[in-house]
Amino acid sequence: MTAPSDVFLPPVAPSDVQRITCVGAGVIGGGWVAHFLARGYDVTAWDPGADAARRLRQIVDAAWPALTNLGLAPGASRDRLHIVDDLADALADAQFVQESAPEDLDVKIDLLARIDALTPQGVVISSSTSGYSMSEMQVSAANPGRLVVGHPFNPPYLIPLVEVVGGTRTHSGAVAWASEFFTLVGKSVITMEREVPGFIANRLQEALWREALHMVAEGEATVEQIDTAITDGPGLRWPFHGPCMTFHLAGGEGGMAHMLDHFGPSLKAPWTRLEAPELTPELRDAMVAGCETEADGRTNVELIAERDAKMIAIMQAMQDVSRRE
Amino acid sequence: MTAPSDVFLPPVAPSDVQRITCVGAGVIGGGWVAHFLARGYDVTAWDPGADAARRLRQIVDAAWPALTNLGLAPGASRDRLHIVDDLADALADAQFVQESAPEDLDVKIDLLARIDALTPQGVVISSSTSGYSMSEMQVSAANPGRLVVGHPFNPPYLIPLVEVVGGTRTHSGAVAWASEFFTLVGKSVITMEREVPGFIANRLQEALWREALHMVAEGEATVEQIDTAITDGPGLRWPFHGPCMTFHLAGGEGGMAHMLDHFGPSLKAPWTRLEAPELTPELRDAMVAGCETEADGRTNVELIAERDAKMIAIMQAMQDVSRRE
Numbered sequence: 112m113t114a115p116s117d118v119f120l121p122p123v124a125p126s127d128v129q130r131i132t133c134v135g136a137g138v139i140g141g142g143w144v145a146h147f148l149a150r151g152y153d154v155t156a157w158d159p160g161a162d163a164a165r166r167l168r169q170i171v172d173a174a175w176p177a178l179t180n181l182g183l184a185p186g187a188s189r190d191r192l193h194i195v196d197d198l199a200d201a202l203a204d205a206q207f208v209q210e211s212a213p214e215d216l217d218v219k220i221d222l223l224a225r226i227d228a229l230t231p232q233g234v235v236i237s238s239s240t241s242g243y244s245m246s247e248m249q250v251s252a253a254n255p256g257r258l259v260v261g262h263p264f265n266p267p268y269l270i271p272l273v274e275v276v277g278g279t280r281t282h283s284g285a286v287a288w289a290s291e292f293f294t295l296v297g298k299s300v301i302t303m304e305r306e307v308p309g310f311i312a313n314r315l316q317e318a319l320w321r322e323a324l325h326m327v328a329e330g331e332a333t334v335e336q337i338d339t340a341i342t343d344g345p346g347l348r349w350p351f352h353g354p355c356m357t358f359h360l361a362g363g364e365g366g367m368a369h370m371l372d373h374f375g376p377s378l379k380a381p382w383t384r385l386e387a388p389e390l391t392p393e394l395r396d397a398m399v400a401g402c403e404t405e406a407d408g409r410t411n412v413e414l415i416a417e418r419d420a421k422m423i424a425i426m427q428a429m430q431d432v433s434r435r436e
Numbered sequence: 437m438t439a440p441s442d443v444f445l446p447p448v449a450p451s452d453v454q455r456i457t458c459v460g461a462g463v464i465g466g467g468w469v470a471h472f473l474a475r476g477y478d479v480t481a482w483d484p485g486a487d488a489a490r491r492l493r494q495i496v497d498a499a500w501p502a503l504t505n506l507g508l509a510p511g512a513s514r515d516r517l518h519i520v521d522d523l524a525d526a527l528a529d530a531q532f533v534q535e536s537a538p539e540d541l542d543v544k545i546d547l548l549a550r551i552d553a554l555t556p557q558g559v560v561i562s563s564s565t566s567g568y569s570m571s572e573m574q575v576s577a578a579n580p581g582r583l584v585v586g587h588p589f590n591p592p593y594l595i596p597l598v599e600v601v602g603g604t605r606t607h608s609g610a611v612a613w614a615s616e617f618f619t620l621v622g623k624s625v626i627t628m629e630r631e632v633p634g635f636i637a638n639r640l641q642e643a644l645w646r647e648a649l650h651m652v653a654e655g656e657a658t659v660e661q662i663d664t665a666i667t668d669g670p671g672l673r674w675p676f677h678g679p680c681m682t683f684h685l686a687g688g689e690g691g692m693a694h695m696l697d698h699f700g701p702s703l704k705a706p707w708t709r710l711e712a713p714e715l716t717p718e719l720r721d722a723m724v725a726g727c728e729t730e731a732d733g734r735t736n737v738e739l740i741a742e743r744d745a746k747m748i749a750i751m752q753a754m755q756d757v758s759r760r761e
Contacts, residue, residue: 115545117567129476135489138688144564155441174744175743177745177748180748181748181752207666212691219557219636223482224512235593236466242702242705264669264670265686265746269672269744269747269751270668270669270672270747271668271669272665272669274665281616296514297665299668301523301661301664301665302658303657303661304655305656307656307657308705308706308707309705309706309708310759311656311657311661311662311665312665312666312669312670313707314647314651314707315644315647315662315665315666315670315708315709316644316646316669316670316679316707317710318643318644318646318647318708318709318710319640319641319643319679319704319708320677320679320683320712321644321708321710322640322710323640323645323680323712324612324703324712324715324719324723325712325713326632326636326639327723327726328713328714328716328718328719328722330629331630331632331636332626332628332632332636332723333726334680334722334723334725334726334727334729334730335679335726335729335730336626336628337640337679337680338622338677338678338679338680338681338730339597339626340597340599340626340636340637340640340678341637341640341674341678341679342594342674342675342676342677342678343595343597343624344589344595344597344641345589345640345641345674346596346597346632346671346674346675346678347594347674347675349666349667349670349671349672349674350574350667350671350674350675350750350751350754351673351754352663352666352667353479353661353662353663353664353665353666353671354641354644354645354648354663354666355648355659355663356663359748361590361668363463365656367457370524374576378646378649379633380567380633380634381633382633382638382639382642383639383640383642383643384633384643384710384711385636385643385646385647385709385710386646387646387649388551388646388649388650388653389653390649390757391653393653394649394652394653396461397652397658397659398649398652398659399661401652401658401659401660402659403661404659404746405659405660405663417757419499419502419594420502420757420760421516421589421753421754421757422594422595422756423502423505423506423594424753424754424756425675425753425754426594427506427753428746428749428750428752428753429632429675429676429746429749429750431749432742432745432746432749
């Protein structure tokens with residue numbers, strides 16, 4: 112990242128944004144369009160694909176009942192979507208740009224350079240990429256300092272998570288601006304300090320997925336058994352307790368410290384094909400401190416009561432949905 | 437497993453069981469006691485620990501409001517819990533035994549041999565172990581054929597999953613009996629064809645956990661970022677779509693086949709420290725066939741509508757719980 116002395120000067124504060132441009136309007140880009148419309152923005156969309164306008168309106172219409180159910184922002188309307196044929200027209204007045212082109216590095220490099228050339232100075236440009244680092248993608252842009260990754264999860268209008276990270280030539284001010292903006296539009300933002308292949312959530316998900324593929328390949332489990340193992344087991348906790356808090360509770364009154372001190376040896380067990388790191392004192396202390404921060408003063412008994420209440424609510428909510436169908 | 441000609445003769449059918457004995461009544465054993473009581477059984481419990489009876493009643497009392505909320509079976513009552521001091525008394529009339537002793541191989545080997553010696557012939561004895569295989573644990577028992585693993589998830593009174601698997605000396609009839617019984621008592625049962633270290637759900641969970649530890653150790657993510665990445669991201673889908681169905685939907689109209697054929701190369705990407713298996717035609721076809729079985733005729737559009745409805749229901753249910761607190 113550039114030095115702090117190199118000041119980043121955005122033309123508009125995150126809270127003053129009114130107009131957003133979405134470049135690429137397939138499943139991910141279209142999901143972004145739906146989300147920004149529901150949050151009450153004017154959204155301009157551009158997509159070079161055949162029949163793109165009709166497909167985009169279909170995505171937005173399909174998402175709208177869910178978004179209405181979740182609660183629209185004042186003034187939110189599908190009428191505030193403007194689909195244009197010319198990229199320059201799409202970007203001329205943009206106050207924030209979200210790029211969601213196909214995952215092809217050459218396409219991304221070229222498109223981000225074109226977007227950069229057509230967008231008002233200082234406006235932050237964010238890429239939905241799941242596969243590339245911004246350092247790889249920003250090489251042809253004249254103003255790489257304002258280019259960030261804002262990686263959503265599908266569907267972007269429902270899943271809160273957005274991972275924000277810059278490339279080596281991104282200004283730290285642009286990363287901070289994007290993180291603040293995504294938070295304002297209702298996202299759960301993780302601002303990463305440095306680029307990691309796959310970012311964070313996909314790395315975790317991918318480890319689980321690869322172990323699943325190994326198990327099917329070796330005849331250790333079927334596809335259905337793997338999915339049942341998650342949906343009817345640990346998956347019921349994951350919407351409210353991540354892997355660390357899950358094990359913090361598994362440690363009883365002693366929490367994560369007890370878990371690591373007493374069950375650390377199980378990291379040597381052949382319970383997955385992924386080798387564990389060495390459990391150094393530093394790693395142990397980092398895990399314990401992180402869980403204590405997350406617990407935020409709640410006792411083990413309080414955390415368990417909350418876990419049970421949320422798990423029951425989830426199971427009952429899913430039964431209700433199934434009954435309605 | 438023994439040959440099919442060696443007939444397994446249980447004294448009672450799974451649907452005729454009325455009396456269950458739980459050996460070991462800590463967090464897991466006590467959770468089983470609460471579950472069986474709520475399902476309307478007479479439950480006898482034995483635990484050699486100091487103050488075990490008081491702690492057990494505390495666990496059952498703490499779980500009872502949740503179990504009442506979920507719906508008790510006719511006749512279910514905490515008065516049908518019998519805590520006894522003598523293991524022989526506990527087992528004399530048992531029609532099913534669930535062992536939940538501490539995770540220590542020597543303790544398990546010895547205790548399972550004692551349980552086997554004191555339990556009526558042919559009654560199935562199930563172990564809650566998460567760490568050992570039944571082949572390792574059944575070595576001292578006179579009648580190893582009736583010993584199975586019935587591995588629950590914490591808390592056993594809420595999480596439906598039970599993984600059932602026998603050891604090399606377990607009769608296949610005992611595995612079938614246990615699977616039928618756990619299904620009758622409201623569990624989601626995975627019957628494994630063979631022993632795999634960590635069984636299925638823990639292997640998947642452990643792969644994710646080890647990747648998380650690596651990321652913290654390398655400074656790639658904090659504990660809080662890892663938990664947020666799951667709870668606000670893919671974790672929101674996992675109570676209803678496991679990893680395979682998640683990617684089946686990510687493949688669009690082409691489903692898992694499209695996903696593997698087009699995104700297969702990403703398995704070579706350094707998105708986790710776990711190396712992926714080779715994507716052979718056999719593995720590809722097994723993944724596709726499994727997802728088609730799970731989809732059970734539902735179209736991509738129907739699956740997406742169901743996903744969105746369930747995800748919204750989950751998010752709203754959790755907001756409701758948080759507001760009540």
